[in-house]
Amino acid sequence: MRLTRYFLPVLKEDPKEAQIVSHRLMLRAGMIKQQAAGIYSWLPLGYKVLRQVEQIVHEEQQRAGHIPLLMPTLQSADLWRESGRYDDYGEEMLRVTDRHKRDLLYGPTNEEMITDIFRSHINSYKDLPLTLYHIQWKFRDEIRPRFGVMRGREFLMKDGYNFDLTKEAALHAYNRHLVSYLRTYERMGLQAIPMRADSGPIGGDDTHEFLVLAETGESEVFYDSQIADLRFGDRQIDYDSVEECQAVLDEFTSRYARTDETHDESVFNQIPEERRRSARGIEVGQIFYFGTKYSEPMGATVVGPDGARVPVHMGSHGIGVSRLLGAIIEASHDERGIIWPEGVTPFHAGIVNLKQGDPSVDSACEALYRDLTANGLDVLYDDRDERAGAKFATMDLIGLPWRITVGPRGLKTNTVELTCRRTGESQEMSPSEAVARLQAIYQPVFDAAF
Amino acid sequence: MRLTRYFLPVLKEDPKEAQIVSHRLMLRAGMIKQQAAGIYSWLPLGYKVLRQVEQIVHEEQQRAGHIPLLMPTLQSADLWRESGRYDDYGEEMLRVTDRHKRDLLYGPTNEEMITDIFRSHINSYKDLPLTLYHIQWKFRDEIRPRFGVMRGREFLMKDGYNFDLTKEAALHAYNRHLVSYLRTYERMGLQAIPMRADSGPIGGDDTHEFLVLAETGESEVFYDSQIADLRFGDRQIDYDSVEECQAVLDEFTSRYARTDETHDESVFNQIPEERRRSARGIEVGQIFYFGTKYSEPMGATVVGPDGARVPVHMGSHGIGVSRLLGAIIEASHDERGIIWPEGVTPFHAGIVNLKQGDPSVDSACEALYRDLTANGLDVLYDDRDERAGAKFATMDLIGLPWRITVGPRGLKTNTVELTCRRTGESQEMSPSEAVARLQAIYQPVFDAAF
Structure with a gap:
């Protein structure tokens, strides 16, 4: 979404x-x-x-x-x-x-x-x-x-x-x-x-x-x-x-x-x-x-x-x-x-675009959004024209357990940031690694379904 | 079920x-x-x-x-x-x-x-x-x-x-x-x-x-x-x-x-x-x-x-x-x-066991039930100790679009019967063929899902 x-x-x-x-x-x-x-x-x-x-x-x-x-x-x-x-x-x-x-x-x-x-x-x-x-x-x-x-x-x-x-x-x-x-x-x-x-x-x-x-x-x-x-x-x-x-x-x-x-x-x-x-x-x-x-x-x-x-x-x-x-x-x-447990979260992850309107950042976000969705993950993509602080505050408030932050600086080295809402810890990785990591995180949730 | x-x-x-x-x-x-x-x-x-x-x-x-x-x-x-x-x-x-x-x-x-x-x-x-x-x-x-x-x-x-x-x-x-x-x-x-x-x-x-x-x-x-x-x-x-x-x-x-x-x-x-x-x-x-x-x-x-x-x-x-x-x-x-259209049917198919209690028929039905379920099909298995006529009447009344009939005679040649509720037409085939046929029938229904 x-x-x-x-x-x-x-x-x-x-x-x-x-x-x-x-x-x-x-x-x-x-x-x-x-x-x-x-x-x-x-x-x-x-x-x-x-x-x-x-x-x-x-x-x-x-x-x-x-x-x-x-x-x-x-x-x-x-x-x-x-x-x-x-x-x-x-x-x-x-x-x-x-x-x-x-x-x-x-x-x-x-x-x-x-x-x-x-x-x-x-x-x-x-x-x-x-x-x-x-x-x-x-x-x-x-x-x-x-x-x-x-x-x-x-x-x-x-x-x-x-x-x-x-x-x-x-x-x-x-x-x-x-x-x-x-x-x-x-x-x-x-x-x-x-x-x-x-x-x-x-x-x-x-x-x-x-x-x-x-x-x-x-x-x-x-x-x-x-x-x-x-x-x-x-x-x-x-x-x-x-x-x-x-x-x-x-x-x-x-x-x-x-x-x-x-x-x-x-x-x-x-x-x-x-x-x-x-x-x-x-x-x-x-x-x-x-x-x-x-x-x-x-x-x-x-x-x-x-x-x-x-x-x-x-x-x-x-x-x-x-x-x-x-x-x-x-x-x-x-x-x-809020900090939603993975089993009930409204979206599995959020994507924060740090520079909406920048073609390379926009297209990286779109690609990530598509990949995550194609892998069965439900994602909220913050594509508003807002400053980073406001986007982070919204993500923290609504409590999605994982956030991927995409900005022009990281993209120069094909890097995005994956952040855990509960611990606040962030890790840099490639977009495809972020997709794989989220898939692995949610696998137990999907496996628990009847 | x-x-x-x-x-x-x-x-x-x-x-x-x-x-x-x-x-x-x-x-x-x-x-x-x-x-x-x-x-x-x-x-x-x-x-x-x-x-x-x-x-x-x-x-x-x-x-x-x-x-x-x-x-x-x-x-x-x-x-x-x-x-x-x-x-x-x-x-x-x-x-x-x-x-x-x-x-x-x-x-x-x-x-x-x-x-x-x-x-x-x-x-x-x-x-x-x-x-x-x-x-x-x-x-x-x-x-x-x-x-x-x-x-x-x-x-x-x-x-x-x-x-x-x-x-x-x-x-x-x-x-x-x-x-x-x-x-x-x-x-x-x-x-x-x-x-x-x-x-x-x-x-x-x-x-x-x-x-x-x-x-x-x-x-x-x-x-x-x-x-x-x-x-x-x-x-x-x-x-x-x-x-x-x-x-x-x-x-x-x-x-x-x-x-x-x-x-x-x-x-x-x-x-x-x-x-x-x-x-x-x-x-x-x-x-x-x-x-x-x-x-x-x-x-x-x-x-x-x-x-x-x-x-x-x-x-x-x-x-x-x-x-x-x-x-x-x-x-x-x-x-x-009733004759349910495939898109809304409560169960994709019904299994009728013609001789409940006969070990070979029971186990063939169980195997079929397992296979269909494993392939994402939702099946109603009539495992009651009833005569065939009553089982057919129930299946017809509740309107499942497809019925698989399993009996001792057919099983001698590894054959079950697949019947279309709408046309009444039946075809004999192996249990695995019946599974494949039903999968093919329902593929468009699954594909239509968002």
Whole structure:
């Protein structure tokens, strides 16, 4: 993409309304624009990252064998009356009346609707196990929306639902989700720690939240420092294997890690003092096992192997897709702007032309742009007629992990400069070497795709 | 995808509520489920096609140089008060009040919001031309939603908006959209004819609707039969060239083609009688030039080359993404079910195992499945323990363009059967030949991707 043809409305000044760094940087980098309290437009750069994050979530869900579908944003109130949550949900639920005076609501979550889909179509245990998920916009009418997309009202969420014959099978689905979430977050360059949490209005006994440690997190968390050393890495796993998934769950949840809702000082104090940590965390996902809480009242049953009809065991599993952008920025930025992890960056690299209008520099930039694109790399070429300082500041602000700087002096020796946004280190090399280097850097990202 | 692990709830009986074939087939093929009047869940097969259609629209928009972003579903009523449409829009607009008693609405279209984004960030003619688009769920509270996704209330639409300094530049944007739409529909296997239409509540003088001819169409259309012979084909076009885009517009709009709203009997009768056609059509897109209708009241201005501030010239351009699935099926089906064009099919091919459980047939199917997948083909393998007739009926119903049938008899001579859904013709060949044949069939589809 040539910057002169793009729409990247960066702001020079810090917007006053932003209290936390991710909100400030998303506004400054021209990623979002507020349209109403807690409701945002995703401007081109923000939309591009949102799609990357969404794509990773899709890929990891499908790798785990989960099936995508899409439920609508508006739901019939009658479904929620069946489960009893229509009255329970309170003012956070946005209620709507259509022209025929029928009660609708903007879905804050989808347990009822997915249960309705299940009961309409599935009749036998032979069709189990089944996990269905979607990535769809939700609405929760927060009384005080804040922190940009971190606590918006209209937000994008992945929510998945497992249907199993037995509690044991449903717990395997729970474990499978935990494993797939670990992979998902790591591909985004995040460490998200599973912590024992409270189930809230979804219900159920077993639940873990995934938290990214950050000073601006809304939750207080307590954990054993050993847990911060765990990485899922690039291990291969058979998602059908009960043992393998259980082993990962055990590895990642056997040490103390809880949110303030479930924190237990006496258990915490059994950890050696030097390993006790309290910190703040951003919740980026949650998994639940809630058994027959919805299947029983809503009649989601199957005929079991013995011919008897039994309610299915369910769980639900969410990832806050739009909120993740805020979390990633909170975890990865410096005083000059965002630093995107390679897995989610909107462009793989930026090209800065130091002397726009100089035929040899222009043509070197064009050639580089063409070569990188031909090699599957997505590049933002700053072809504006601006001074170098302004171009560097924009690149730093929007956080592309790699920058290639092209100027008349270097070109005399066929040299460009490759700069790493995170370390600030630069290296001189030929344009073709820069292409090869970037290809090598991004190969693991391409390999991680499903 | 193995069918035993998929969620494909096909119906044996024709659903009573479906009046037209696309609605009936989408329900029977397990593509959609109605959740409320005019509000649907997209079950896995339907969702997969929806994503394909969406992807083609994205690619062709970006090929034309248009920039994607994403505006929210809910909008502030205040924006619509500025343009004067809040009161004009009537009962089709779904109005919502949040917990703080602020007026919101579920966007039926986005002229106001995109104009707001523009005026907040763009100040100079140097940032023009600019075309922004998004693909987002919309809501129109139709008094009588019907025909499944063809006239739903919650529907997915691509809407794009061009901003230009002059009327001439805006008309080039109009022409560019017309060209990109021709390509878009042809990639989906559709012939959509641009017809002079009425602008309705969007406003403006210049507008064309794109119509797919089908008996079940809601619009009556009148056209010169010569227009039905036009194809855009695989011609290359420079979207920046005013002349090239204008020539395409002239070619595709110089013959008589109008909807009943703008039909003029006296002009129509000047066509030789044998070329006069009247038919029914399904509207799948519309482009508008409306000048300064929104930019003036909403203050979307730029500083021009002479230093004076002028309102920008705009147009908006829509494609009915979710409705397209209905239109494609209306245009491509037979008595046994859907026939997907290769460009949008949910799976490139199906494998039917004639003797599930027979080790040699099972392993031949697995090998074929692996080979096809390794070659970038997306395959549905019917590995159910069902008789052949039921498997064939399912494949025909869901409409995969190609089927490979694998049975013990053929395997004795290393032979499988490749069947074309559209013609019904079958050919025997080795499994590796079938893979090569399918690769060749789909190469143009892959090449068409951006």
